[in-house]
Amino acid sequence: MTEHDYLIAWGLYAVAALGCLLVLFVMTGWMWRYLKEPLRVIGAVLLFTPTVVDPARDLYAPAVAISALDLLFKVGSNVWTAVLDLAMYGLCAFIAYLVFVLVRMPIEKSRKARQEQLEARKQQAAAQDDEDDEPFGNNEPYARSPEPASTLRTRVEPRL
Template sequence: MTENDYFLAWGIYAFAAFGCLMVWMRLTTWIWRWLRQPLRLVMAVVLFTPTIVDPGKSMFAPAVAMTALDILFKDAGHALPAMSDLAMYSLVALVVYLVYALVRWPIERSSRARRAEQAARDEAQARADAQRRDEPDEPFGAGDRYGRTPPAPPASPSPAGRMRVEPRL
């Protein structure tokens, strides 16, 4: 196998593995999030973990394919190193995910509490607006909602006996 064939085979495998990962993500959309994300992570590790085939040439192959072929052809030469690589990478990925989840958890809890508090404030504001709309609207009442007060009556009438009326703008 030439180097170009080697890279071509890895490219085809990577494309197919990415397609399988997308199908797996679509299949796991209905699962509870705290179970769905680790399952997706484990599937990504299973699909994309390489294992060494020939130490002299430093050639790698997908660990799941090496394990499957060794079990299928009853050749245990490469199955154990491939399974140990899968186990090691899976353990590392799950520990990193666990740290990520533990950091994310309190942040999401505080965000959820903040959203609930905001919703309660919005509901109280909506109730106050509805109550204010239900009050009778008296434009020249004693307590106008815009802070206006009715004009005071004039102290003394004009000498002609009529009060002067000015239009309000």
């Protein structure tokens, strides 16, 4: 296999793996968030983890394919390296996912608190609007308070 064929094979595999990941996203779309996100991480790790096939020529292959083929044909020469690569990449991906969740949690709590405050303000405004039944009442916030007649200013015209 030439270098060009090797790159074409990896390109085709990358497109197929992206298609499989898209199908996984659609299949897990209806699930609860804390179940679907780890499943998506597991699927991405299984699809995109490479393992060394030939260290002398620096050739890689998908770890799931290598482990499945070695177990199917009972060769067993690269099974443990593929499994160890899957475990290592899986551990790194789950640590990154946990960091993402820990960063996201306070942001969501503050957003939820702001949303509850906004709902409370809307309910308070609706309750206040229900109290203001008089169309020309004195309950308007910018209404002028009535002044006594003696303090009312009259209009002053300039002299010509």
